[in-house]
Amino acid sequence: MSKSVKPPHAAQLLGAALGELRASFPAEDWDGLRPSHFRILEVVERGGMRAVDLAAELGMTKQGAGQHVAYLTDRGFVRQQPDPDDRRARRVELTDRGAEFLGRLHRRLAAIESGWTRRVGREDYATFRRVLASIAAS
Amino acid sequence: MSKSVKPPHAAQLLGAALGELRASFPAEDWDGLRPSHFRILEVVERGGMRAVDLAAELGMTKQGAGQHVAYLTDRGFVRQQPDPDDRRARRVELTDRGAEFLGRLHRRLAAIESGWTRRVGREDYATFRRVLASIAAS
DNA sequence: TATTGTTATACTCTATAACTATA
DNA sequence: TATAGTTATAGAGTATAACAATA
Numbered sequence: 001m002s003k004s005v006k007p008p009h010a011a012q013l014l015g016a017a018l019g020e021l022r023a024s025f026p027a028e029d030w031d032g033l034r035p036s037h038f039r040i041l042e043v044v045e046r047g048g049m050r051a052v053d054l055a056a057e058l059g060m061t062k063q064g065a066g067q068h069v070a071y072l073t074d075r076g077f078v079r080q081q082p083d084p085d086d087r088r089a090r091r092v093e094l095t096d097r098g099a100e101f102l103g104r105l106h107r108r109l110a111a112i113e114s115g116w117t118r119r120v121g122r123e124d125y126a127t128f129r130r131v132l133a134s135i136a137a138s
Numbered sequence: 139m140s141k142s143v144k145p146p147h148a149a150q151l152l153g154a155a156l157g158e159l160r161a162s163f164p165a166e167d168w169d170g171l172r173p174s175h176f177r178i179l180e181v182v183e184r185g186g187m188r189a190v191d192l193a194a195e196l197g198m199t200k201q202g203a204g205q206h207v208a209y210l211t212d213r214g215f216v217r218q219q220p221d222p223d224d225r226r227a228r229r230v231e232l233t234d235r236g237a238e239f240l241g242r243l244h245r246r247l248a249a250i251e252s253g254w255t256r257r258v259g260r261e262d263y264a265t266f267r268r269v270l271a272s273i274a275a276s
Numbered sequence: 277t278a279t280t281g282t283t284a285t286a287c288t289c290t291a292t293a294a295c296t297a298t299a
Numbered sequence: 300t301a302t303a304g305t306t307a308t309a310g311a312g313t314a315t316a317a318c319a320a321t322a
Binding site (some may be wrong): 006008009010011012013014015016017018019021022035038042059065101106109110113116119120124125127128129130131132133134135136137138 | 144147148149150151152153154155156157158159160173176180197208217244247248250251254257258262263266267268269270271272273274275276
């Protein structure tokens with residue numbers, strides 16, 4: 001009597017899918033930046049962010065956000081300007097290099113999603129995305 | 139002219155969904171075990187695993203696998219038996235406690251997926267799962 | 277008093293390298 | 300020579316606590 005193989009559960013599938021995706025972004029191909037930096041840049045892009053705002057948006061501590069901002073500032077992806085309204089704070093802004101990086105990143109992500117859409121069909125991919133968004137927002 | 143808000147890309151959605159799921163498994167509610175330990179236990183459940191087999195299955199180093207096995211052994215979720223065929227090796231097996239833990243874990247995961255299915259409908263959830271499995275297997 | 281951002285410290289996860297016992 | 304498992308070490312990510320400057 002052979003042991004039945006259990007189908008993978010949602011956590012296994014989500015983890016594997018995210019792993020697949022992350023494998024497409026080796027740090028050496030992306031100027032040494034890693035997914036945490038991508039997330040910081042995407043929030044900075046929305047403009048006028050202080051370190052403490054980034055932390056709140058990304059669900060991390062201000063210390064963690066500050067560390068990533070320092071990393072990105074050292075490498076020229078963001079710059080920091082004094083906040084005109086609060087001398088304690090600094091505004092984090094994208095540099096041209098940061099904006100170009102984000103453009104390249106988003107084009108690459110769009111290409112990956114296009115590949116998935118071609119593979120499973122437009123209608124099923126739309127359903128997938130809608131269900132995923134619903135789960136992500138719970 | 140207001141800046142248009144970009145829709146979230148696949149990596150954001152997958153990350154958020156996995157984050158939602160992981161938030162349902164705080165270590166203090168799960169005997170101090172964390173998602174990496176869950177993955178180890180799920181492979182050990184298939185039986186007859188050596189540390190090096192676990193590493194290969196899970197895409198981690200044998201050192202990492204050995205560390206998790208030591209953690210789970212200390213806490214009584216797995217035990218290690220000498221391998222009758224190779225005196226260098228040990229077979230890792232689930233204890234009763236480990237098996238009970240996995241049962242509880244899988245019931246909880248099934249309940250979460252049932253909730254998602256009720257929310258979006260059986261048909262859409264099936265499509266979601268099929269597309270996700272296809273992406274995970276790429 | 278509260279908040280912005282820093283420094284110091286620690287824990288988890290993962291990785292590489294070097295080692296031992298055995299194959 | 301190669302393999303199973305261990306020990307030592309390091310880097311990335313994240314967390315708490317304590318602090319200086321400013322609100």
